[in-house]
Amino acid sequence: MILVILSTLVLAMAQTPPSTSSSGVNPATLGPAVGQPVPRFEVPDQEGRQRDFASVTGPNGLVLVFFRSADW
Amino acid sequence: MELESKVEELRKRGLGVAALSYDSVAILRDFATRRKITFPLLSDSESKVIRAFGIINEADYPPGQMAHGVPYPGTFVTDSKGIIRSKLFEKTYVERRTAASLLTLAGETAGEPSPSIEASMPTFTVRVSSSNREAAPGQRLTLVLDFEMKLAIHAYAPGVVGYRPLRLRLDPQPLLTVHETAFPPSRPYHFAPLHETVPVFEGRFQVTQDVTLASGRDFAEVLKTPDPKLDITGAIEHQVCSDRVCYPPAVLTVHWTIKVLPLDRERAPEAIQHKPAKP
Numbered sequence: 001m002i003l004v005i006l007s008t009l010v011l012a013m014a015q016t017p018p019s020t021s022s023s024g025v026n027p028a029t030l031g032p033a034v035g036q037p038v039p040r041f042e043v044p045d046q047e048g049r050q051r052d053f054a055s056v057t058g059p060n061g062l063v064l065v066f067f068r069s070a071d072w
Numbered sequence: 073m074e075l076e077s078k079v080e081e082l083r084k085r086g087l088g089v090a091a092l093s094y095d096s097v098a099i100l101r102d103f104a105t106r107r108k109i110t111f112p113l114l115s116d117s118e119s120k121v122i123r124a125f126g127i128i129n130e131a132d133y134p135p136g137q138m139a140h141g142v143p144y145p146g147t148f149v150t151d152s153k154g155i156i157r158s159k160l161f162e163k164t165y166v167e168r169r170t171a172a173s174l175l176t177l178a179g180e181t182a183g184e185p186s187p188s189i190e191a192s193m194p195t196f197t198v199r200v201s202s203s204n205r206e207a208a209p210g211q212r213l214t215l216v217l218d219f220e221m222k223l224a225i226h227a228y229a230p231g232v233v234g235y236r237p238l239r240l241r242l243d244p245q246p247l248l249t250v251h252e253t254a255f256p257p258s259r260p261y262h263f264a265p266l267h268e269t270v271p272v273f274e275g276r277f278q279v280t281q282d283v284t285l286a287s288g289r290d291f292a293e294v295l296k297t298p299d300p301k302l303d304i305t306g307a308i309e310h311q312v313c314s315d316r317v318c319y320p321p322a323v324l325t326v327h328w329t330i331k332v333l334p335l336d337r338e339r340a341p342e343a344i345q346h347k348p349a350k351p
Contacts, residue, residue, distance in 0.1 A: 030144050030161050031127045038154045039124035043092070045112040046100040051090070053154050056112050060086030061151045065075065066127060066143040070095045070103035070113065071340045 038064065079111050087149075094119050094141040098344040119143075127161075138346050191324055195312045196221045198324070206331035209288040212251075215240075215281040215328055217308065219273065224314045226272035229258030236311035236321035238273065240281050243305045247290055251282040263315070288335040300332040 032038065042052045056062060079089050092114035093100070100113040114121070119141035122128045127146065133139040146161035190199045196219055203214040217240065221227060228235040240253050256278060258271035283304065285291070294300050304327060311321040 030146060031125045031148065031159060032156055034156050034158060036156055038148060038150055038156060039121070041092075041114075041116075041121040041124065043114045043116050043121055044097050045090075045114055046097060046104040046109075048097050048101075051112055051114060053150075056088045056090040056114075057150070057152060057154070058083060058086045058088035059152060061149060061157065062088045062090065062154070063082055064148045064150065065089070065091040066122065066125070066146050066148075067091055067093050068142045068145055069093050069099075069139070069346065071099045071344075071346050072138075 038062075076107065076109050076111070090114055092116050092121060092143075094122060094143075095340075095346070096344060099340045099346075102340045102344060191326075193324070194222075195225045195314075195319065196227070198308065198326075200326050200328070202328050202330065204330065206333050207285055208333040208335055209285050209291040210335075212282055212284040213330070215283060215304065217279040217281075217326070218276070219279065220276045221274055221312065225312050226261055226274045226314070227310050227312045229271035229273055230255060231258075232270050232272075234268075235270065235313070235318075236309060238279070239309040240279060240326075241307050241309060242281070242283070245302075245304065247286040247294070247302055248304065249284040249286070251284070254280045254282075285330075285332070291332055294332055295334055300334075302330045302332055304328040304330065 038053060040053070042050055045051045053062065056064075075089065075091065082089050090112040094116055095103070095113075096117050097115045100115050103109065104113055116122055119128055122141065122143040125143070125148075127143045129142055129144045130140070133142055144161055146159060148156050149158045150156050190197060198220075199216075199218040201216045201218070203216065204211075207213050219227070228237045230237045230239070238255070242248070242250050256273065258273055260269050261272040261274075262269045285302065288295075291300070294302070306326055308324045308326055309321065310324070312319050
């Protein structure tokens, strides 16, 4: 349910005028497309433990947030 | 991170939560401790994952800058096999959709929604609420209108000709960017006497309106007041009819009050901060 409606939301956003960052990138086209797999990753978490997709996903999937920085 | 307060709700729905940045493990550990974050913060200190996803922002932060290596901020939602089901990227860093807003748009009640106000009319009721009762400058939140039309009553949907379509009109407000109003799918209604088919809303339906608060600089004066808040006012323009009676177009005023939170400007301890690039 959450996924279906989030998808609807993305569609709704796609219908609004194209939004671009200061550099002219269209955020809607950033990263792998819906329906594609996420790239493999293995990086340490805040405790230094190595984490990959399988170790952070839940039984129904993963909400993966990319943020700028925890420092500045 | 506002996300922390929503993690439990996402977990209940079987979703894992992780957040990735180009910060070192030390910075993330400090941040997690300070902010009591329990979900995994992933350290991509060489921006390898950010590159693999193709979302490194080198246009705004070219090599040589302290911020080189940061991603365009955004969120991917996957299924359990890692297939992307949706993704959300915001226009600028400061414009972040709140986690509560995500949940609201996903049809969930998130945390402490604003107390709702209900207006009852002879033909319908509307409950007015929002994803967040408080928000920080730059955040994007969702205003919510839950309609319930009385039996056999319909409201006209956008695109209708000859009737007043349902519309939420927010009063212009320098501290607020108003996004497109999101309507549910309408239903074609055939009115035999006039041989016309028009788009309508019936029964229960929800209309949402995203708004983004202006930057911290714009809110400086408001944040100096003892009770920083933002009043959002507007009106619902509508026309409702049944198969027998058509009411004239009408306007219902609505308002929301959002408590404005100060921006978090606290940095990691100096020893582990990102250093400006050496010339």
